[in-house]
Amino acid sequence: MRPEQDFATVGERVAALNDRFRHHAAGAVLREALNAKETGRVALVSSFGAESVVLLHLAAVVNPDIPVLFIDTEMLFPETLDYQHDVAKSLGLTNVQIIRASRTQLAAQDPDGTLHQRDTDACCALRKTIPLEAALTPYDAWITGRKRFxxxxxxxxxxxxxxxxxxxxxxxxxxxxxxxxxxxxxNNKLPRHPLVAQGYPSLGCAPCTSKVKEGEDPRAGRWRGEEKEECGIHFIDGKMVRGPIKETVE
Incomplete structure (x- = not known):
């Protein structure tokens, strides 16, 4: 089903959805989003990382057939690949799609698998952003597990x-x-990613994820030492975020 054209732009549809569901709980937002006329065809994108099982469980309760897009960068921890398989099976998710970078693009841009050592932004674009954008082409909306904190x-x-x-x-x-x-x-007795207990509260690719020390921000282990907070999949005002945004308090 294509999104309803009652609203002229995506921005106007988003404003209407936020106004309608402003006081709803997460489960209700997810359930209604899968059926709202403004959202059209919807997929869920999951890294099967440290906290991913929460959103995956909520989705499985609502619709176990929801398309779930999992980006295998081919640089993930082996534990993440095992966890992805086990969680999908235990939750009864029937439509998990494994997304990978084009063989041709990998051969041209990262033939020896060392691009992340020279240019992390380019590596993220090659192995995450570009493949996901292609995978999302049939969809009008996608679900993420991002949180304000x-x-x-x-x-x-x-x-x-x-x-x-x-x-x-x-x-x-x-x-x-x-x-x-x-x-x-x-409360739902959900399985934790095995690396969480080993000091990885936020997980990405193995070469660019390190353990987090006590008292550090949970995402401190992602691209440690670089002014980078996002891989490029998520944008702020249409731009990939490399460093913290300076906020002005008035």
Missing amino acids: QSGTRAALEFFEAEGDQRIKINPLAHWGPSDVQDYLW
Whole structure:
């Protein structure tokens, strides 16, 4: 089903959705987003990382046949690949699609697998952003597990966002705090990613993810030592975020 054209632009549809669901809980936002006329065809994108099982469980309860796009950068921890398989099976998710970079593009741009050592932005674009954009082509909206507390660049995150003028991004867990995540994991007896207990509260590709020390920000281990907070899959005002956004308090 294509999105309803009652609203002239994606931005106007997003504004209407945020107004309608402003006081809804995460489960209700997810359920309604899958059926709202404004969202059209929807997929869920998951890294099967540290907290991904929460959103995947919510989605499986609503619709276990929802398309789930998993980007295998071919540089992930082996534990993540095993976890992806086990979680999808245990939750009964029937439509998990494995997304990988083009063989031709990999051969041309990263033939020896060392691009991440020279240019992390280019590596993320090659192995994550470009493959995901191609995979999202059939969809009008996609669901993420992003939350406001995860970083300064996400502090004002809403349930619905306009991604350019083509697609809507849905963030059902936007208003959840760390305790909400932990409570949901505990109450539903969900399996944790095995690396969380080893000091990895936020997980990406193995070469660019390090352990986080006590007292550090949970995402401190992502691209450690670089002014980079996002891989390029998520944009702020149409631009990839490399460093923290300076906020002005008035």
